[in-house]
Amino acid sequence: MFEAATIGGQTLTPARVCAPMALYTHSAFRRLLADLGGCGAVWTEMLAARRLLSEDFQTSPWLRRRPHEGLVVYQLMARPGDPLERVLARMAEQGVQAVDLNLACDAHNIRAMASGSALWDDWEGMRRVVTQMRAAWHGWFSVKIRLGHRREGWQEAFRERMKFLEEAGVDAVVLHARFFEDKYRRPAQWQWIPWAAALTRLPLIANGDLQSAEQVQELREWLAPARAIMLGRMAVVCPWVFAHWGVARPVDYAAVWNRYCDYVEEDFPPRLALRRIQAFARYYELHFFYGHQFHTTLGRLTTVAEARAWAGEFFARGPALNRTLLLGGLR
Numbered sequence: 001m002f003e004a005a006t007i008g009g010q011t012l013t014p015a016r017v018c019a020p021m022a023l024y025t026h027s028a029f030r031r032l033l034a035d036l037g038g039c040g041a042v043w044t045e046m047l048a049a050r051r052l053l054s055e056d057f058q059t060s061p062w063l064r065r066r067p068h069e070g071l072v073v074y075q076l077m078a079r080p081g082d083p084l085e086r087v088l089a090r091m092a093e094q095g096v097q098a099v100d101l102n103l104a105c106d107a108h109n110i111r112a113m114a115s116g117s118a119l120w121d122d123w124e125g126m127r128r129v130v131t132q133m134r135a136a137w138h139g140w141f142s143v144k145i146r147l148g149h150r151r152e153g154w155q156e157a158f159r160e161r162m163k164f165l166e167e168a169g170v171d172a173v174v175l176h177a178r179f180f181e182d183k184y185r186r187p188a189q190w191q192w193i194p195w196a197a198a199l200t201r202l203p204l205i206a207n208g209d210l211q212s213a214e215q216v217q218e219l220r221e222w223l224a225p226a227r228a229i230m231l232g233r234m235a236v237v238c239p240w241v242f243a244h245w246g247v248a249r250p251v252d253y254a255a256v257w258n259r260y261c262d263y264v265e266e267d268f269p270p271r272l273a274l275r276r277i278q279a280f281a282r283y284y285e286l287h288f289f290y291g292h293q294f295h296t297t298l299g300r301l302t303t304v305a306e307a308r309a310w311a312g313e314f315f316a317r318g319p320a321l322n323r324t325l326l327l328g329g330l331r
């Protein structure tokens, strides 16, 4: 399932893509993912639109892109009044092929900037931003959404927005099948995917709690109307998940860890590198029995060298592996 799809003029092979994850889907992670076999497309972390006017696309770990990364979708956090024509013109000059607008993030700081779910709520503002982006950008343009607010009338609000997005000419909708209020406390509501897909001609990319070929197969009744699927947390826990889709292959956990650290050190200054390594450890620990020690100990260390030395000893001890990976409320 989801072997290939053409969306927004781009062919995704496979039609399994990596979600935007703030702190995680930076250039070093994308490079690692590509080395391990890649996927159909990978989203950047959300990027404040205005900042793209001054950031260096060759050196910024949020923006730089190596050729073997394949299709990279640059996700914008935008709000009404942002100089989107100039931002998108600069992105085109820099060879960006695909952009996505975040209408899904419900974090307090993002809402405070009138972006993410606050832009979804702001009907006029959302129309303005989407229309402006579509007029200024001729490549792939997707939007990432959720189901909306868990309250009466959500279906009407959702339907109205889908109709607008289709009329505005976006190329695809990524649906994280949860309500804003759900955070990660409730499981994804896949049962709404066929309903959402039937509302529009736009290709839908389904997202939320997806983990493996077997699980996706089990959910086929709900996922089938989607054109592609997107994995977030599972792709960070197992950057090889796309390459090993449906086939169990051995993994050298220490080698993947070391390569991640090498790439982070290459792209980030030391203080930020340490933070990225510690963040990755929170996800990578899921593989190991007593894995929480892996991330809590690493979290207390103050230099990359210390973190790498400690992790080296951890792997040298041959840590026992968990048989199943439970994402649970991980976020």
Ligand SMILES: Cc1cc2nc3c(=O)[nH]c(=O)nc-3n(C[C@H](O)[C@H](O)[C@H](O)COP(=O)(O)O)c2cc1C
Binding pocket: 019, 020, 021, 022, 023, 044, 045, 046, 075, 102, 104, 105, 144, 176, 207, 208, 209, 210, 230, 231, 232, 233, 234, 330, 331
């Ligand atoms: C740490 C973290 C950072 C995230 N950052 C973003 C982001 O920058 N933009 C976005 O649209 N969604 C973001 N998300 C949401 C994911 O893209 C995805 O929709 C969500 O995790 C559900 O998919 P999953 O169950 O496969 O992880 C983030 C989620 C997490 C846990």
